[in-house]
Amino acid sequence: MSTAVPEVTFDAFDPSNRADPYPAYRRVRDEAALFPYELGDVPVTLVTRYEECATILTSPLWGHGYAAGISPFRDTTAAIPGSFVRMDPPEHARYRKLVAKAFTPRMIGELAPVAGQVVNDLVDKAVARGEFDVLEDLAVPLAVAMIPVRLLGADPADGARFREWQLAIARGSDPDSLLDDAAVEARGAAAMACMGHFAELIARKKHTPTTDLLSELVAAAEDGEMLTEPEVIGIALLLLVAGMETSINLIGNGMLALLRNPDQWQLLREQPELVGPALDEMLRYDGPTQFTIRVALADNEVGGREFRRGDGVVVLTGSAGRDDRAFPDADTFDVTRYAGSRPARKHLGFSLGIHYCVGAPLARIEAEAAVRTLLERAPELRLGAGTVEYRPSQIHRGLMSLPVTM
Template sequence: MTGTLDPFSPELRADPAPAYRSLRAAGRLHEFRPGIHLVSHYADCDAVFGDPAFGHGYFSGINPFRPGVDPRTLPGSFLLMDPPEHTRLRSMVAPSFTARATAALRAQITRTAVALLDRAAAAGEVDFVSEVAYPLPLNTICTMLGVPAADHARFGVWTAAISRGLDPDALLSDEEKRARVDAVGAFGEYFADLIERRRADPGTDLLSELATRGSLELTELVDMAVLLLIAGHETTMNLIATGLLALARNPDQRAILRADPQSSRHAVEEFLRFDTPVPFPTRVTMRDVEFAGQTLPRGTGLILLVGSANRDPEAFPDPDALDVLRFAGNRPTSRHLAFSHGPHFCVGAPLARLQGEILFTELVRRAPDFELLDHTPAFRNTVSMRGPKALPVRMPT
């Protein structure tokens, strides 16, 4: 590999910022593997997201990240697709995830957040990841889909296997690849059964709406349900966990939120920029492309280092400093790229933002003096999704 950074190196999990700075200084495009390049600058990542010449290429047989793998065995539904199929399937669920639609969930999310925080405070010391950051988004997306609460506990092993399996296959053992396939199959069986029950006795949930609409095949419905469940809680869990870690390490910024809890909606945008939950999205050239001074043939893979782009000083002044008011008011700043943009803009972004806003608003109201008991936590072994394994905290009332 040329350049200075292997973005998947375990040594970079705790603090990749210095390596990102080194890579940005070394140039715009770096060959990571033959036919696969790293992109680290904000302007370049921003351009790729908005250009239809870059897609995923799975169903065209040109994706270099999992060569020879049948995309139907992978989790992702329309996330793996390109237009027009991506457009068709995305349009089925997008109306349920607009800011206006998700605002209707505010009261329910607030009740859940308050209950989780109060229970954590009553316990005194808890793992914030497992007791708050994980169950809040899982409860939210399961409620939206109509998944019975009694079934939530069975998802842990499956979601862990799929989250690890989202990493490039070159980083996975044969056992991890088999675990991904098994988890996709287990989720498929679960949702196929639930969808049939919803068709027979529909409710007011999203899965019932999709199941009774009649425009989706069963396999499409199942794949979509798996995608929404995984994406609907894994990324938000990491947003909440890394946001708490950032506040614990920056007491001056915590004081700002404590003085004005409503500023949490701005802080969430900064948490997404500062420690991006999905730091390495990928794209593939769908045709020959001139990019960053080079000609990239069709089927070239790009690893977009969004974590680096969101720390690029050409886009964000003092990028390695946490500033919870960076996105407040009329202060001029670039948009962060945590949700990408363009055709593959994260459909669940409004829901993730709402949950983050509510959680941090209630946290600084109810337990502003929380104490992180480990300031150097270990991060999870996945690279496609970034977040700490555990965050032991003391929560005085």
């Protein structure tokens, strides 16, 4: 006699699972490391477990395949000049090297006190009120101050517009099959408006350069150092969207995890040296990015399965972070997991390999400044009333708001 095995369905992208997609990840992860899936009308493979995800992210046999014309994914960001997040070597390395100048240890060392001062000023206002929203009153204005204003040299008065554009483009970074017509239209309108704004900003910086990355990129373009003006605009757009979305959602998701686990908040109060390791646990436990896509650049084998050149996979980094095979008791939020002489395995919250998040050091600075300051200035912080709701994006996991009281 045979026992029927119930069919497992991947439904983590279903709106009903938006608040907590992790049980849905577990169901498919327990079923298979490599799970067949239809992304719209594109047959792909979901990569559900840590080992296979890490293998694909670090292997030169996997990339994006747009330049070679072999990607099965439709992604409008791949067509934007300078958008190196969807590029393969050697083009990827050329652009990333220029952008990485903004994230050297020296530059990050200079940005840390700036972030700390911005956070202090924002928390001053929050403490005076006794209640505030972690996103709208802290994470968002901090990201605006650090990315478009400090990094790209934009006018602080344009912060609200940058946030509006960034949200629409971030929502539109999901695969088109996961978007409705309104989201696609909003993405296009926001991208056009934002690129037009950057074109005006670049024109001003050609005449009056300032001490920011955008001025450096403009100078590099004028010197013929591999960049054209459309490429500079594309890089700025990428840094705006990816940089803001990652840092905002790291702070929001991380603070929610801490406040839902008051014993861990109390532990950080008693041992503030654990804040650094706690950020890694936040990225593992409920990361701001839930998946990425890759394409086989050559025939190869992963997890005992043969892939052909041009095959597409969805690397579920959100699922990998909850894989008990890599992280014992993975559904438990533990701020000591990455502390001590034997920390946990490297999480995939910032990806791995050549596409490891170039802005990761800045995102960590912003999140650490926020958490440390709240521990010091608002140690009795508690979740406010109401239901926690998430934005509709699937790649980017972030809250609509996070009201708290002191």
